[in-house]
Amino acid sequence: MGKSLTVLAGMLGGALAGLLAFQFFTQILPSLLYQPPPPPPTVREENGYYVVHYEWRYPSGPRGKTWRYDTRIPVEAYRWFRSRPRVRNYAEYVDNPADDQWMAHLAGLLENAARGEGWGEFETLSFVLSFVQGWPYTEDVTTGYDEYPRYPIETIVDGGGDCEDTSILFASLVKAMGYDVVLLYLKQDRHMAVGVAIPQSMVEGWNKGYPLTYYTYGGKIYAYCETTGQNWELGHKPEQLKSTTAEVVPL
Numbered sequence: 602m603g604k605s606l607t608v609l610a611g612m613l614g615g616a617l618a619g620l621l622a623f624q625f626f627t628q629i630l631p632s633l634l635y636q637p638p639p640p641p642p643t644v645r646e647e648n649g650y651y652v653v654h655y656e657w658r659y660p661s662g663p664r665g666k667t668w669r670y671d672t673r674i675p676v677e678a679y680r681w682f683r684s685r686p687r688v689r690n691y692a693e694y695v696d697n698p699a700d701d702q703w704m705a706h707l708a709g710l711l712e713n714a715a716r717g718e719g720w721g722e723f724e725t726l727s728f729v730l731s732f733v734q735g736w737p738y739t740e741d742v743t744t745g746y747d748e749y750p751r752y753p754i755e756t757i758v759d760g761g762g763d764c765e766d767t768s769i770l771f772a773s774l775v776k777a778m779g780y781d782v783v784l785l786y787l788k789q790d791r792h793m794a795v796g797v798a799i800p801q802s803m804v805e806g807w808n809k810g811y812p813l814t815y816y817t818y819g820g821k822i823y824a825y826c827e828t829t830g831q832n833w834e835l836g837h838k839p840e841q842l843k844s845t846t847a848e849v850v851p852l
């Protein structure tokens with residue numbers, strides 16, 4: 602019984618990956634004029650799709666642009682992820698392959714937009730981080746669970762999430778961009794963040810207005826990435842967090 606259910610889930614996952622692969626009516630565009638702070642994301646159901654509109658700003662300050670993200674997600678795909686059991690292994694929410702093509706497409710759009718701006722590695726990763734940070738922070742009470750990890754598609758259709766949900770979304774995007782990435786659990790703060798592998802040269806040449814926070818694991822250097830709040834760029838750990846170490850969840 603358990604096995605046939607697993608096989609069925611596998612088949613559904615395969616069909617879903619195909620379904621999502623054709624849902625690339627996704628756009629990422631910058632606005633040309635200065636605009637006031639972005640409105641909250643909107644999600645409406647239409648003919649079997651969730652039609653999502655989201656705006657966020659990057660970089661911070663007067664030279665910042667407002668960016669727009671429009672996408673359509675099949676209701677069936679959302680329901681498939683929503684009906685999956687919640688496991689304690691956080692890697693599952695990133696590593697599940699059913700949304701990988703969809704994630705790769707979104708990551709590609711963000712990378713193209715960054716390339717169009719002439720940004721390097723630091724700005725590109727911070728731009729993707731800003732995309733994730735712009736979704737409203739919502740407590741898990743909205744789902745009826747205390748600790749409810751969301752798959753990336755759930756976070757987007759639900760219009761936001763808490764720290765583990767935005768960490769799962771960000772980790773999925775940078776993994777699709779080809780980065781080595783881990784989840785970071787800060788036990789003392791009961792907080793989740795992401796570590797992205799960076800080269801030694803970035804550590805040595807660090808010249809930002811804040812100290813670089815990174816962790817070494819498996820011989821690699823992982824820069825701290827804060828996925829909640831706003832304007833936390835690559836390597837910037839909020840000063841109010843007390844944890845000096847992190848538990849690493851490899852992906």
Ligand SMILES: [Ca+2]
Pocket residue numbers: 694695696697698699700701704773
């Ligand atoms: Ca995935």
Ligand SMILES: [Ca+2]
Pocket residue numbers: 741748749750751762763764765766
């Ligand atoms: Ca959650």
